[in-house]
Amino acid sequence: MGKLNANAESTNPTPNSEYVIEDYANILSDNTKQIILNQDKKYQQTETKPQIVVMTVKSTGDLSIADYADKLLENDRWKFGKKGLDNGTLILFAQNGGKNNVRISTGYGVEGILPDGKTNQILQNNKSLLKSSNSSEVDNGLQQTFQDVASIVSKEYANKSVKDAKATMQANQRKKYTTWVLLFILLGIVGVIIYYLKKNNNDDNNHHNHYGGGSGGGDNGFWTGALIGSLLGSGGSRSSGSDFGSFGGGDSGGFSDSGGGGDFGGGGSDI
Structure with a gap:
């Protein structure tokens, strides 16, 4: 695996006060950001406190988007989802010189409901927007990708106890x-x-x-x-059925004030 380059904005990001939105590529509209924030507020009112982080970067350097995501999630700054439930999800977008790479990475606790086949299906359904050269269409694609992921996560965790x-x-x-x-x-x-x-x-x-x-x-x-x-x-x-995830990745890092300490490595898909 290659090293992260020196471009701090895209390779060594620091969580901001919003935490679940990290728009280093300036892609996300105010409307999309508000949808993400509102959903996170709802999640934080539940007992299980799942989290979906949307991050955009200009480049992943010499790393593939999958390796970049794994490297990012090993950093102590990025530990989201509830500790012990590992129910965090990362939606990562990288411009990469017009390639528009996108990855969905899942924590251990959501790989059962978001196996690789399901995350790949979500990305494929929104591929035309995500791969567009029009920033508004990319924003729309990321918003729809987020909502597709959130609809599945919400069904699993909205009204469930930590024990269940x-x-x-x-x-x-x-x-x-x-x-x-x-x-x-x-x-x-x-x-x-x-x-x-x-x-x-x-x-x-x-x-x-x-x-x-x-x-x-x-x-x-x-x-x-x-x-x-x-x-x-x-x-x-x-x-590859809907009940199964895949091996991969490592432990995530943490931002305890907003994230809950969830571990990653559940799997994921990218385009």
Whole structure:
């Protein structure tokens, strides 16, 4: 992973008094900022206190937007969401010379409701606006992206107790780990099947060669490929479903007056 460059406004941002809005690229309209602030005020009145931070920067330097977001969330200034629930979400926009990269990064506590497939869908739905060269359209795209994320977070946390939210988060974590265990088991089964198919194929070849016959490996290769595709396809569909997140990232940093100390690493998507 590359180093952050010296451009402090975009690579080493310091939380301001609003905290959930960091508009270093001067993209967000007053209307969009107010929508974000009003939603955060509502969240702070709940027991679970989730947070969605929207940040715009001019450049991520020599880092990809995913690496930049991970680096940012490792900083002690950026620990949002409620501690123990890890229910923070970061929506990061980077101009990057007109590329308009956008990433949604999720805390551990929201990866069950915002898995990679869902965050990618949200970004794809708003891609035409987010990738526009018109700043007003980009602002509209970020506002819509925020509202799409907020609608999902609100359903999960608006009226839930901390106890219930922790139980849900732990259940999602168990599902995630179970999914990966199943995938490893499937891969192990595939490996064993491949071994025996190859062994049988070699035995057949030796038998045919001994009597002057041809190779019979084509059929085995076809069925091996079909079997692998079937097994991996079924495993992949389990891992990318709406109940599962993905591994990745590290712990976030913190701004305890506004953020609550939530950890990141739940996953995310970018365009």
